[in-house]
Amino acid sequence: MxxxxxxxxxxxxxxxxxxxxxxxMTCDSLFTDRKGGGQPMELLxxxxxxxxxxxxxxxxxxxxxxxxxxDVELFAEIGKEFKRRFADCDVNKILTIEASGIGIAxxxxxxxxxxxxxxxxxxxxxxxxxxxTSQVESFTHGKVYDIIVSKEFLGKGDKVLVIDDFLAKGxxxxxxxxxxxxxxxxxxxxxxxxxxxxxxxxxxxxxxGADSDENFAIVFAAMGVKYDVAEFFRxxxxxxxxxxxVTMFVNLANDPVVERLITPRMALTAAEYLAFDLGMHVLVIxxxxxxxxxxxxxxxxARKEVPGRRGYPGYLYTDLASIYERAGRKKGYDGSITMIPxxxxxEEDKTHPIPDLTGYITEGQIILSRELYRxxxxxxxxxxxxxxxxxxxxxxxxxxxxxxxDTMNQLFSAYAEGKEALELxxxxxxxxxxxTDLKYAQFSQAFxxxxxxxxxxxxxxxxxxxxxxxxxxxxxPRSELKRIKDKYIEKYLGK
Numbered sequence: 135m136x137x138x139x140x141x142x143x144x145x146x147x148x149x150x151x152x153x154x155x156x157x158x159m160t161c162d163s164l165f166t167d168r169k170g171g172g173q174p175m176e177l178l179x180x181x182x183x184x185x186x187x188x189x190x191x192x193x194x195x196x197x198x199x200x201x202x203x204x205d206v207e208l209f210a211e212i213g214k215e216f217k218r219r220f221a222d223c224d225v226n227k228i229l230t231i232e233a234s235g236i237g238i239a240x241x242x243x244x245x246x247x248x249x250x251x252x253x254x255x256x257x258x259x260x261x262x263x264x265x266x267t268s269q270v271e272s273f274t275h276g277k278v279y280d281i282i283v284s285k286e287f288l289g290k291g292d293k294v295l296v297i298d299d300f301l302a303k304g305x306x307x308x309x310x311x312x313x314x315x316x317x318x319x320x321x322x323x324x325x326x327x328x329x330x331x332x333x334x335x336x337x338x339x340x341x342x343g344a345d346s347d348e349n350f351a352i353v354f355a356a357m358g359v360k361y362d363v364a365e366f367f368r369x370x371x372x373x374x375x376x377x378x379x380v381t382m383f384v385n386l387a388n389d390p391v392v393e394r395l396i397t398p399r400m401a402l403t404a405a406e407y408l409a410f411d412l413g414m415h416v417l418v419i420x421x422x423x424x425x426x427x428x429x430x431x432x433x434x435x436a437r438k439e440v441p442g443r444r445g446y447p448g449y450l451y452t453d454l455a456s457i458y459e460r461a462g463r464k465k466g467y468d469g470s471i472t473m474i475p476x477x478x479x480x481e482e483d484k485t486h487p488i489p490d491l492t493g494y495i496t497e498g499q500i501i502l503s504r505e506l507y508r509x510x511x512x513x514x515x516x517x518x519x520x521x522x523x524x525x526x527x528x529x530x531x532x533x534x535x536x537x538x539x540d541t542m543n544q545l546f547s548a549y550a551e552g553k554e555a556l557e558l559x560x561x562x563x564x565x566x567x568x569x570t571d572l573k574y575a576q577f578s579q580a581f582x583x584x585x586x587x588x589x590x591x592x593x594x595x596x597x598x599x600x601x602x603x604x605x606x607x608x609x610x611p612r613s614e615l616k617r618i619k620d621k622y623i624e625k626y627l628g629k
Contacts, residue, residue: 177211204237213242216295225295227251227288231281239297246295251288253281317524318461318473320423322489323502324482330363331590332502332513333419333476334370337380339593349414352376355383355401357394358425381408387425394429402460402471409469416471418461423477427454427488443487451491458495498522511587518550534596537622541603544617545581548610552578570611577609601626 187195199205225246230239231253243250264285288294323329337352354371356364364384371377381404385397398420408414420426427446434447442448461473475496479489482504493499498521506514529538555575558567567575585602588594594602604626607615615623 177208181205181208200237206237206241209238209241212238213245216242216297217245220295223295224293227292227294229253229283229288229294229296235297242295242297249287251283253283316461316463316470316472317498317522318458318475318496319498319500319522320475320477320492320496321500321502322484322492323476323478324504325478327478327502327504327507328513328590329421329476329478329502330366333421333474334367335513335590336474337371337417337419338374338376349412350379351408351414351416352380353383353401353405353408353416353418354380355385355398355418355420357385357397357420357422358387358389358429359384359422360387391429391432394426395433398426398457402457405471406460409471410464410467413468415469418471418473419476420457420473421476423454423475423492424480424488427477446487450487451494454488454491455495458492497524506582506586509582511582512589515586517546517586518553535600537618537626538596538600540618540622541600541607541626544607544615545585545603547617548574548577548607548614549581552576552581570614573610577606580609581606604628 181199182196185196185198197203199208226248228239228243228246228248228250229252230236230250236250236252239250239252266283266285266288321329321332337354354367356367364386368377368382371380371382381401383397383401383404385394401418401420405416405418409416427450430450430453431441431446434441435445439447442450447453458473458475461471463470475492477488477492480486484490484493484501489499500520501516503511503514503516506516525542526539528534529542530536551571552574555567555571556578558571559575564572585599585606607618608628612623612627615627
């Protein structure tokens with residue numbers, strides 16, 4: 135077993151890169167005072183309250199003073215505050231990304247008496263020679279950009295203050311099985327299904343979607359995995375830029391079995407320290423619980439304990455509960471532990487002891503479908519048997535969007551009817567179906583391709599997912615939308 139440990143980043147850390155390049159990062163940091171005090175912080179707060187506009191539930195628009203129309207006097211006060219907070223850092227260059235951050239960066243540079251470098255989102259003829267490259271996601275535009283900075287302007291010995299422009303709120307995992315902070319929501323998979331890709335996607339997107347004013351970390355534990363699987367996760371985290379948020383515990387398939395039993399407990403001990411001692415919100419990924427249970431069976435047999443169902447020890451339920459029940463929140467503490475255990479169901483049997491007992495302990499499940507996998511749906515989530523028992527506590531007005539619950543219920547119902555209609559088509563042919571049934575059948579197919587199939591690299595917001603749902607519901611007669619309030623139909627249908 136080996137442990138890869140990193141420290142989750144808070145606002146305004148110092149980072150060292152190869153060649154002696156020092157970087158201080160700041161984004162929304164005027165709300166978290168590094169040295170105490172700060173009148174510009176209050177000025178900015180008041181300006182947001184006065185002129186900021188909320189778009190949907192995810193975006194705070196400040197284009198009246200930040201990026202479309204710029205308040206230079208406010209920028210000057212912000213620049214003074216950055217100088218105050220980073221006066222001891224000997225900053226000699228300021229780095230930003232085109233285009234919204236350039237205004238604040240330029241004004242701030244006047245107080246540091248240093249040049250501004252802005253990373254370009256597109257390769258141009260003017261950039262020649264060696265360059266630094268990275269990928270960043272624009273929350274506003276919903277795109278991932280390849281950003282470029284010439285190595286001519288950043289080099290050994292430079293001390294760089296990185297300034298980004300503003301605020302974006304966190305993102306959700308899914309519109310139908312919404313994951314709630316502090317919940318334990320397992321993924322039920324089968325051999326050969328892409329649960330590893332889904333787990334890596336969750337780690338990438340959850341960490342990148344965290345609000346900057348909350349400390350966020352990920353604890354990843356792999357039990358009995360092959361070396362190539364462990365390398366896949368490690369490389370994915372490094373390449374996506376989230377490795378600094380991740381603590382990894384890895385038990386390889388050729389490692390001792392007894393280590394397999396302590397790996398998840400070591401990971402959860404680290405998670406509890408981060409959550410309840412440091413006040414962080416921690417996402418724990420455990421893969422593969424089936425390997426853990428097999429190891430438990432092997433150790434139990436070696437001890438000559440009386441076997442229970444399918445040879446597993448009689449205390450399997452209690453043992454699994456001792457792991458799963460460590461997720462949640464503690465009264466009086468700011469942090470939380472959210473857990474996603476992944477298990478491969480032997481012979482894809484949901485009644486097998488491991489998924490069966492897991493389902494009793496956890497608050498729902500996400501089930502991967504081999505049928506959808508063959509159709510090319512990515513990720514192949516079987517929507518109908520998947521559920522989140524706590525989703526109602528985390529959706530609706532003030533949390534996601536007012537129409538979320540109604541839209542979700544209608545989509546579930548329509549998809550189920552569409553699946554039944556497709557079964558009838560296979561038996562009787564399309565001629566035997568009514569016009570409405572045919573529309574449901576078409577809806578079902580479109581739902582899988584457009585709503586369920588997101589891809590492993592696309593990061594959709596909840597609002598975007600809900601809008602896709604409304605677009606799909608336009609395929610059905612309005613009279614069939616019986617699970618949605620009229621006011622939401624009037625507001626969102628066909629917008």
